[in-house]
Amino acid sequence: MQVIDLATMPLRDMNATLQAQGAETNQRAWEIANPRGAHAIAVGLDAPIAVRVAGSTGYYCAGMNQQAEITVTGSAGPGVAENMMSGKVVIEGDASQYAGATGHGGLLVIRGNAASRCGISMKGIDIVVEGNVGHMSAFMAQSGRLVVCGDAGDALGDSLYEARLYVRGSVRSLGADCIEKEMRAEHLAELEELLSAAGSDAVAGDFRRYGSARQLYHFNIDNAY
Amino acid sequence: MCGIVGLFLKDRALEPELGSLLTDMLITMSDRGPDSAGIAIYRDADPDRIKLTVQSADPERDFDGLGERLEKALKTPVDLTVNDTHAVLSLAAASGEAARACLRSDHPGIRIMGAGSSIEIYKEVGLPGDVARRFGLGNMAGTHGIGHTRMATESAVTTEGAHPFNTGPDQCLVHNGSLSNHNTLRRRLRHEGLTIETENDTEVGAAYLTWQMQNGATLGEALERSVTDLDGFYTFVVGTGDGFGVLRDPIACKPAVLAETDRYVAFGSEYRALVNLPGIDTARVWEPEPATVYFWRHDDGPQNQRKAA
Numbered sequence: 221m222q223v224i225d226l227a228t229m230p231l232r233d234m235n236a237t238l239q240a241q242g243a244e245t246n247q248r249a250w251e252i253a254n255p256r257g258a259h260a261i262a263v264g265l266d267a268p269i270a271v272r273v274a275g276s277t278g279y280y281c282a283g284m285n286q287q288a289e290i291t292v293t294g295s296a297g298p299g300v301a302e303n304m305m306s307g308k309v310v311i312e313g314d315a316s317q318y319a320g321a322t323g324h325g326g327l328l329v330i331r332g333n334a335a336s337r338c339g340i341s342m343k344g345i346d347i348v349v350e351g352n353v354g355h356m357s358a359f360m361a362q363s364g365r366l367v368v369c370g371d372a373g374d375a376l377g378d379s380l381y382e383a384r385l386y387v388r389g390s391v392r393s394l395g396a397d398c399i400e401k402e403m404r405a406e407h408l409a410e411l412e413e414l415l416s417a418a419g420s421d422a423v424a425g426d427f428r429r430y431g432s433a434r435q436l437y438h439f440n441i442d443n444a445y
Numbered sequence: 446m447c448g449i450v451g452l453f454l455k456d457r458a459l460e461p462e463l464g465s466l467l468t469d470m471l472i473t474m475s476d477r478g479p480d481s482a483g484i485a486i487y488r489d490a491d492p493d494r495i496k497l498t499v500q501s502a503d504p505e506r507d508f509d510g511l512g513e514r515l516e517k518a519l520k521t522p523v524d525l526t527v528n529d530t531h532a533v534l535s536l537a538a539a540s541g542e543a544a545r546a547c548l549r550s551d552h553p554g555i556r557i558m559g560a561g562s563s564i565e566i567y568k569e570v571g572l573p574g575d576v577a578r579r580f581g582l583g584n585m586a587g588t589h590g591i592g593h594t595r596m597a598t599e600s601a602v603t604t605e606g607a608h609p610f611n612t613g614p615d616q617c618l619v620h621n622g623s624l625s626n627h628n629t630l631r632r633r634l635r636h637e638g639l640t641i642e643t644e645n646d647t648e649v650g651a652a653y654l655t656w657q658m659q660n661g662a663t664l665g666e667a668l669e670r671s672v673t674d675l676d677g678f679y680t681f682v683v684g685t686g687d688g689f690g691v692l693r694d695p696i697a698c699k700p701a702v703l704a705e706t707d708r709y710v711a712f713g714s715e716y717r718a719l720v721n722l723p724g725i726d727t728a729r730v731w732e733p734e735p736a737t738v739y740f741w742r743h744d745d746g747p748q749n750q751r752k753a754a
Contacts, residue, residue, distance in 0.1 A: 257717030276716050276730070295730060297716060298700060316700065316732055335732050336697055354697075355735065 222247050226261075227254040235260070238288075241267040257297065262290050265307075282309045285326060301328045304345055317354070320347045323364065329418040336373065339366045342383055348418035358385055359395065367414050369422045377430055385430040386411050388422060397436045403429045447608075447621040448474025448573075448594035449701075451682045451712035452722075453689035453741055457588075459708055459723075463488075464585030468577045470711075470718045471592040475573045477621075477714055478594030481607035482576040483568025485617040485684050488587035490563035495541035495614075497534040498559040498566045499548065500604060507554045508532050518547050529579045530604070531558065531567050538562065556605065561615030563588070563686055568607035588743065591684045591712075593619040599627070599646040606643055610651035613658055615686035620647040621699045621714060622678035630674070650675060654683075668692045668738045682712055690740040697735035704728040710741050 224234050234252065241247060245267055252273045255261055259278040262271050265288040273281065276294030286305045295313030304323040311319075314332035321337065323345025330338075330347070336354035339347050342361045352370035359375070361383035371389035378395020384407070385398075394400075411424040450470035454460055464486065471482060501507035504527065512525030515534065523544075524535040536544055541560065548555050559566035567580040573594045577583060593608035600606050609617040624630075627646040630653060635641055639652045653675065657667035664685060671681075672695065680699040683690040691712055693701055704711045704719050706728045713719045716730065733739055 256720040257715055278715055278717055295716070313730075314732065317698070336735065355695075 221249045221251055223251045223253060225253040226256065226258060231258055231260065235263055238262055238265050238267075238269070238271065241265070241269050243267060245269065255292075255294075259297070262288070265290070276313065285309060295332065301326075301345075304328060314351070315349075320345050323347075325364075327414075327417055329420075333370065339364070339383070342366065346414055346417075348414055348420060350418075350420055350422075352389070355392075356395070358383055361385075365410065365414060367411065367418070367427070369420060377432070379436060380430075380432040382432060384410075386414075386427040387430065388427045391428075391430070394430065397433050398430055399433045401429045401431045403427070446477050446596045446598075448477030448714045448718070449619050449621050449680065449682050449712060450474055450592045450714070450718050451590070451619075451684070451689060451691075451710075453589040453710040454708070455710070455743075456708035460588060461586045463587040463590055465583045466722060467590045467592055468583040469721050470713060471577060471582075471594060472574045473718045473720075474592075474594045474714055478596045479572055480597055480602045481568065481570045481595040481604070482573035482593065483566065483595075483607045483609050483619075484577070484580075484582055484590055484592040485559065485564055485566045485609040485619075486582070486585050486587045486590040487563045487615070487684065487686065488565065488585065490588070490686065492562050493538055494535055495538045495544075495560060495562060496565060497536075497541070497544060497548070497557055498531055498564070499534060500531050500556045500558050500568075501554050502530070502604075503554055504530050504532070507552060511552070511555075514551075515544060515547060518551070519543050528567065528581070530569060531580065533565055557611075559609075559611040559617065561611075561686060564611070564615045564617060564684070566609055566611060566617060568593075568609065569604055570602055570607065588687075589684060589689055591617060591619055591682050591689075599623050600644040603643070606645045606648075608647060609684070610648055612651040612655045612683075615684075616654070616658075616664065617684045618647065618651045618654060619682050620650055621680045622694070624650055624675055624677035624679065626676040646677070650679070650681070664688070664690065665738055665740055672736050680714070685742075688740055688742040690738060691733050692738050693733055693735050695736040701733050702730060703733050703739065704730045 250271045255275040257278045261281045263283040266286040271290045273292045278297040280299045282290045283302045287307045289308045291310045296315045298316040301309040304326045306326045308327045310329045315330045315334045317335040318337040320328040321340045328347045330349045333351035334353045338353040338357040340359045342364045344364045348367040350369045355373035358377045362381040368387045372391045374393045375395035377398030512523045515523045521540045526533045608619040624646040627649040654667045681692045
């Protein structure tokens with residue numbers, strides 16, 4: 221295990237060190253000590269390495285991640301795993317607003333709660349939240365899956381495209397053009413797979429599925445002001 | 446963008462450290478607001494006396510002999526403690542209004558920044574670390590305090606535009622965000638008779654709370670009504686003589702982190718403002734919900750999580 225102590229190594233050097241790891245690196249396990257809420261920890265990684273951040277992070281942790289598996293043992297600030305392409309990011313605590321925003325791929329797991337706008341404009345990322353999500357989650361979500369084991373806040377899935385949303389608890393309100401949909405066998409199967417990948421013991425049959433009514437795809441004069 | 450920090454002590458043993466803990470938090474938020482900084486600190490409460498924090502652009506001229514001149518005019522003892530561009534006048538509470546009137550009429554260079562039995566407000570333009578040093582904030586003891594680092598968006602970088610704003614006796618407001626209906630609201634509040642001195646949006650927010658409370662609302666009620674009447678983005682932190690509150694607008698895009706232990710409640714715009722607090726590793730740390738009033742008082746424990754609107 222390689223240990224980087226942010227109390228002694230500057231943030232940019234830490235990121236440069238991790239970004240320099242290639243596909244063939246032998247240094248596959250890293251620990252970042254003393255994150256102390258710093259911004260942009262472990263961003264832009266592109267190697268099959270495991271990074272454990274021992275503490276809580278500030279803005280934009282694990283942004284643009286590819287291949288790496290990043291675990292934050294505390295909570296994460298705004299924009300965690302923003303625009304993730306592949307790999308896996310696990311937040312053991314809570315995540316602040318717009319977790320997983322615009323993500324194209326990979327799996328983001330939040331063991332606690334996620335705040336507002338979780339998965340906003342997601343484009344293929346899978347997100348599993350073991351707690352609740354705040355308002356406007358999955359706003360304009362294009363593809364990928366958002367799984368919420370707790371409750372969802374107001375305006376879930378507003379202006380949704382083709383992302384699929386699964387919620388076990390209550391939904392305070394659905395956003396424009398988001399509707400509940402039938403849970404068919406293929407949905408139960410993909411949900412079981414996601415829960416298993418996230419290490420959650422939730423039961424797929426307890427969830428409801430939400431998706432786009434596809435009424436906003438084309439211009440409708442009744443929607444104009 | 447701005448930075449907010451707040452520290453409300455439950456454990457009196459921490460009171461001597463309030464200024465140093467708050468100063469450290471404030472400096473950590475420098476890159477959220479490098480153009481001005483301010484702090485409201487609550488200390489040495491005495492219900493029979495009033496403290497007026499005053500500020501002058503020319504403190505040597507304006508503060509020289511100010512105490513004696515007020516004593517003569519008001520016929521009551523006045524203690525004057527000068528601290529850089531600010532000074533605290535302490536006098537019998539019964540003479541408070543007369544002192545304000547005298548300052549307004551006879552001392553045009555002096556601005557009243559705060560008034561109350563325990564509140565003192567210090568704010569200036571400059572880097573938060575420099576502002577803290579010139580006022581010696583790190584050496585101040587107290588029961589609770591609120592700090593603000595400003596990156597101006599709505600009005601000029603001036604001492605008057607810096608936060609905190611005094612909203613009523615022992616009350617203050619700091620704000621991260623921008624109010625979009627402040628011009629309309631300023632006209633309305635001036636029509637109601639309130640004095641609003643600057644083009645600053647937060648001063649309007651502060652005057653709004655003052656106006657609501659003048660009309661019988663509690664601070665909690667005033668905050669709840671602000672969710673309806675104030676348009677824009679805001680995370681507010683408010684202080685009262687014995688309390689500390691937080692409110693975020695319903696969209697809640699301005700960041701906020703709360704931490705609570707048996708010894709204190711702390712607020713930071715970001716978690717990194719809180720990392721040097723004692724026991725933070727085992728504190729309950731969470732993000733306050735949108736449109737929800739959180740409030741703590743020394744008297745009767747937490748009264749948090751009242752849903753607004």
